[in-house]
Amino acid sequence: MARILITSALPYINGVKHLGNLAGSMLPADVYARFQRLRGHDVLYICATDEHGTPAELAAASSDMDVRAYCDEQHDIQKRAGDGFSLSYDYFGRTSNAPNIELTQHFAAVLEEKGLIEERVEHQVFSIDDDRFLPDRYVEGTCPHCGFERARGDQCDNCGRLLEPTDLKEPYSKISGSKNLEVRETAHLHLIQTKMEGKIRAWVDASTEWPSLAKSIAYKWLDEGLRDRSITRDLKWGVPVAKDGVARPGFETKVFYVWFDAPIGYIGATWEWAEANNGDWESWWRTDKGADDVTYVQFMGKDNVAFHTVSFPATILGSEEPWKSVDKLKAFNWLTWYGGKFSTSENRGVFMDQALDILPGDYWRWYLTANAPEGSDSAFTWDHFQSLINKDLADVLGNYVNRVLRFNKSRFEAVVPAGGEWGEHEDWLAGEMDARLKSAAENFEAMEFRKAAGDVRAIWALGNEYLTRAEPWTKFKTDPDAAAIGVRTALNFMTVMAKIAQPVIPNAAATILDALGIAEDERAWPQGEAKTLLTALPTGQSVEPPEVLFKKIEEADIEAWSERFGGAEG
RNA sequence: GGCGAGGUAGCUCAGCUGGUUAGAGCGCACGACUCAUAAUCGUGAGGUCGAGAGUUCAAGUCUCUCCCUCGCCA
Structure with a gap:
């Protein structure tokens, strides 16, 4: 039994995430976590909301709420959305909670001891009327490049260029609108990443289990310097710049930047999990305390790769402490909305809460897994969605x-029928099943989710092929025993179909397994002799048909949803 | 403008270190079956693998040039 630590990129606290975010990190991480649990491994799947930074503050302000209260509310909303999609986090924590604050301050202190953090004086925009500095998005003004009048302090939304707040012309405070601003000097802590370059490059070189997308992005950053x-x-x-509860002199009104504390949140959330479950978080994160046998797997969208392959490692490796670093890294491209971006303001795309409003989580899980944006960006379209759901x-x-x-209910009184002999059709099924099961397991293991879903689907199709061969409905007329072996094998195979469906569509799979009377502790990934698997159900066991598992999506549904969320015309 | 990822059947995509008639699912056509959510099973038609040139006994698969799409950054 292996120990596998899985993290999904942390969703930002600012609002419910759209399907692209779900498809690119939380969902595949969950599918992988479920698969590995079914294989009998000791899995810890950790996620959290990323709560610091100016977007959270500004969103809170525009809702006229205290930031903490806003984050409390948003965290609950995201937790519920995750529950709706059956995301099986072992813990869904918060970067604003105590463990992460302590860890962030710890890392800062250690990095400073190692000479990797320095105080440097910067020029920042100060608002006299607001009596405070205006970082990032707190100041807006005219873009020096394109003349856009409402460029933000960190970036111009019009021309897309990155800016420094002091670059803006005609700057004004986002808080009060005051133009009574001046540039003042103030000290900030800097992480000296330039000293870490060689160490990080060596670490990247040694990381053999990353896909090419991740490696190329990491090298690109390193090559650029x-x-x-x-x-x-x-x-x-944010996390106060303090040590042992005492603020650093001159930093009383400063906090660590979200960029620094967010990835530490993986560790912080594990600590939260430990506190809530009487667990040992260090055995997952400290190689000197038991984590040396842990395999750590991270899931993220491609925009996050640099932070996970360079920035966060700078913190981890720079500390020179025995922290666990990532072993396998799975990066996703974008799920697009008809080839373009998801957009709240332009009514393009479906957000997690809206999706659940329309259909149960399993429908979306299947589509987003079978159509995962792995090799390249992949486009969501209603037609494609309908086709996958209805067909598969x-x-x-x-x-x-x-x-x-x-059929079993009408001919065999809804119990697993006895009678009949194992024959050529059953041999055929066993052989096909063996080959496909092997392939499915390999693809899940390799995190090739599209291929894994294809294998799962192919195994489902085997059931129908088998029935065509065994044709119990014809045999029943002349030889009920010959029909019985067909139905019995079909029922046994159904247990396999449902077991392998569990990572992707856990709820529907559970419904099937319940109907078949499979106990909770007998639902592991099918392993062993095919014939044994196909003869496991005790004859005489009651098996009642469940409610319709999946409702078909009608044309009228597609029309209504296209209208509501945008579609081809967008 | 630089960098990155792509351009493969009507659609969505597979095709590792170059090697027999380029694959899958959907869609389409035809056939079979009737247990079932008008479901299922089988067969088949469809591609000069973005364009051009080159390397090679042999190239979607390597090299160069060009065109187009998407993203990131100037």
Whole structure:
């Protein structure tokens, strides 16, 4: 039994995430976590909301709420959305909670001891009327490049260029609108990443289990040269720049920048998990305390790769403490909305809460896994969604379950029938099943989710093929025993179909396994002799058809949803 | 403008270190079956693998040039 630590990129606290975010980190991490649990491994799946930074403060302000209260509310909303999609986090923590604050301050102290953090004086915009500095998005003004009048302090939304707050012309405070601003000098802590370059490159070189997307991004950053970066901001909301509860002199009104504390949140959330479950977080994160046998797997969108392959490692490796660093890293491209971006303001795309409003989580889980943006960006379209759901879930899987159980109910009184002999059709099924099961397991293991879903679907299809060969409905007329072996094998195979479906569509799979009377502790990934697997159900066991597993998506649904969320015309 | 990822059947995509008639699912056509959510099973038609040139006995698969799409950054 292996120990596998899994983290998903942390969703930012600012609002419910859209399907692209789900598809690119939380969902595949969950599918992988579920698969590895079914294989009998000791899995710890950790996620958290990333709560610091100016977007959270500004969103809170515009909702007229205290930041903490805003984050409390948003955290609950995201937790519920995750529950709706059956995301099986062992813990869904918060970067604003105590463990992460302590860890962030710890890392800062250690890095400073190692000479990797320095105080440097910067020029920042200060608002006299607001009596505070205006970092990042707290100041807006005219873009010096394109003349856009409402460029933000960190970036111009019009031309896309990155800016420094002091670059803006005609700057004004986002808080009060005051133009009574001046540039003042203030000290900030800087992480000296330039000193870490060689160490990080060596670590990347040694990381053999990263896909090419991750490696190429990491090397791109290293080749361009790392920059020393400011890791503090003039804000109230964030991890205080303090040590042992005492603020660093001159930093009383400053906090660590979200960029620095967010990835530490993986560790912080594990600590939260430990506190809530009487667990030992250090055995997952400290190689001197038991984590040396842990395999750490990270899931993220491609925009996050640099932070996970360079920035966060700078913190981890720079500390020279025995922290666990990532072993396998799975990066996703974008799920697009008809080839373009998801956009709240332009009514393009479905957000997690809206998706659940329309259909249960399993429908989305299947689509987003079978159509995962792995090799390249992949486009969501309603037609494609309808096609996958109706064909794969309703017709191939759902109809199989229904046809077998209903036939069994009408001919064999809804119990697993006895009688009949194992024969050539059953041999055929066993052989096909073996080959496909092996392939499916390999693809899940390799985190090739599209291929894994293809294997799962192919195994479902095997059931229907088998029935065509065994044709119990014909045999029943002349030889009920010959029909019985067909139905019995079909029922046994249904247990396999459902077990392998568990990582992707856990709820529907549970419904099937419940109907078949499979105990909770007998639902592991199918392993062993095919014939044994196909003869496991005790004859006489009651098996009742469940409610329709998957409702088909009608044309009228597609029209209504296209209208509501945008579609081809967008 | 630089960098990155791509351009493979109508659609969505597979095709590792170059090697027999380029694959899958959907869609389409035809056939079979009737237990089932008008579901299922089988067969088939469809591609000069973005364009051009080169390397090689042999190239979606390597090299160069060009065109187009998406993203990141100037």
